[in-house]
Amino acid sequence: RSATNIMKGSPEMSNMFTLDSIREEADKSFRPVVIELSDGTECTLANLLRLPRKQRIEVTKLLKKLEKYEGSDKDDLEDDEVDLFLDTATEVLTIVGDRGKKLVDEIDGDLTVTMKVMEKWMDSTSAGEASGSES
Numbered sequence: 001r002s003a004t005n006i007m008k009g010s011p012e013m014s015n016m017f018t019l020d021s022i023r024e025e026a027d028k029s030f031r032p033v034v035i036e037l038s039d040g041t042e043c044t045l046a047n048l049l050r051l052p053r054k055q056r057i058e059v060t061k062l063l064k065k066l067e068k069y070e071g072s073d074k075d076d077l078e079d080d081e082v083d084l085f086l087d088t089a090t091e092v093l094t095i096v097g098d099r100g101k102k103l104v105d106e107i108d109g110d111l112t113v114t115m116k117v118m119e120k121w122m123d124s125t126s127a128g129e130a131s132g133s134e135s
Helices: 003-008 019-029 053-069 079-096 100-107 111-134
Strands: 033-036 042-045
Touching: 033 111, 042 100, 042 111, 053 079, 079 100, 079 111, 100 111
Parallel strands: none
Antiparallel strands: 033 042
């Protein structure tokens, strides 16, 4: 096929997609985590790979700070580590959530809930990366 035929939309061109269909496919492969808030609204935590570049870089830097806590539970953390974890995780949730600030306000500094929300979001992000790399 020549580039001219493809540009003209010749009958040879069989792999035609709409941007909306590609977005829909990406939504299925890289699903967000949706958390219902107490007032019935939802906070959607975007998959890391679906964030705009600037936010993705910022969140990735924050996640590197959290790596040292991986596998820890709240009893393993010193007081200053708890504060650092909460501050960092809160910043991540605020960036990736469409209502991240509201979610963080409702969590109200509860370390265990923050860890669980982060765990659910990170599991979702990891699953999205895995399924995206297989195709």
